[in-house]
Amino acid sequence: MKIFAHRGYAGKYPENTLVAFEAAAKLPVEGVELDVQRTKDGVLVVNHDERIHRTSNGKGHLKDHTFEELRELDFGSWKGEEFAGAKIPTLEEVLCVFQQTHHVINLEIKTDVVAYPNIEDDVLDLVNRLGMADRIMYSSFDHTMVESLLQKAPSNLVGVLFEKILVNLHEYGERIGSNSLHISMEAAKRGVIRQDIEKGSVFRVYTVNKVEDYDVMESLGVEAIFTDQPELMYAHREKKAA
Numbered sequence: 731m732k733i734f735a736h737r738g739y740a741g742k743y744p745e746n747t748l749v750a751f752e753a754a755a756k757l758p759v760e761g762v763e764l765d766v767q768r769t770k771d772g773v774l775v776v777n778h779d780e781r782i783h784r785t786s787n788g789k790g791h792l793k794d795h796t797f798e799e800l801r802e803l804d805f806g807s808w809k810g811e812e813f814a815g816a817k818i819p820t821l822e823e824v825l826c827v828f829q830q831t832h833h834v835i836n837l838e839i840k841t842d843v844v845a846y847p848n849i850e851d852d853v854l855d856l857v858n859r860l861g862m863a864d865r866i867m868y869s870s871f872d873h874t875m876v877e878s879l880l881q882k883a884p885s886n887l888v889g890v891l892f893e894k895i896l897v898n899l900h901e902y903g904e905r906i907g908s909n910s911l912h913i914s915m916e917a918a919k920r921g922v923i924r925q926d927i928e929k930g931s932v933f934r935v936y937t938v939n940k941v942e943d944y945d946v947m948e949s950l951g952v953e954a955i956f957t958d959q960p961e962l963m964y965a966h967r968e969k970k971a972a
């Protein structure tokens with residue numbers, strides 16, 4: 731089972747900041763996951779919440795701030811004083827951290843309440859400019875966005891994100907044109923994914939932070955997990971393989 735470091739390395743560092751990504755880039759895990767949004771003045775940046783108060787000393791919606799305004803803010807202190815002054819990174823800065831590594835990079839294009847019209851085109855332009863298209867995996871909870879991505883990127887690199895349990899996930903994936911289904915651990919535990927895997931679906935599960943849950947996901951046939959604890963999960967996998 732593959733391991734993706736979630737939001738950079740959220741268990742140990744301020745999520746979605748360069749210090750987290752620089753740590754993740756040194757890990758022998760297969761991938762890294764991050765969240766993409768866009769500033770008021772059109773800069774692609776990496777941050778999970780649409781509102782910035784939880785992880786910074788600012789407030790309001792990210793989309794209502796210019797990049798310059800956001801860069802003035804501290805996105806590190808909330809996690810610990812040792813991270814004071816960590817800045818919100820641009821997507822380009824983050825991708826550059828991984829330019830020479832082996833990792834697959836899962837870009838989750840955010841949309842919850844906020845919509846970022848045509849953001850996927852900006853993301854694809856950047857990825858192509860950096861020559862990283864073959865290492866980027868896309869996903870979104872917005873399935874209109876997923877359909878748009880499927881027209882512009884190989885289908886095996888586009889995952890459909892689900893929050894709640896759904897029946898007939900495989901059939902849904904087939905209809906939308908992707909067999910990569912990214913679901914929550916709760917959904918994986920309570921759902922019926924074995925049958926879907928037999929039909930050809932690939933499941934990637936978030937967010938798996940305990941070794942007991944690693945084992946359950948492995949026994950279900952999950953292809954990859956997203957974890958805030960990538961070193962712990964990697965050590966567990968190594969131990970099992972020994």
Ligand code: G3P
Nearest residue numbers: 763765838869912936956
């Ligand atoms: O992409 C998997 C996972 O990151 C989705 O949930 O809320 O952590 O972005 P969230």
Ligand code: CA
Nearest residue numbers: 763764765838
């Ligand atoms: Ca995410």
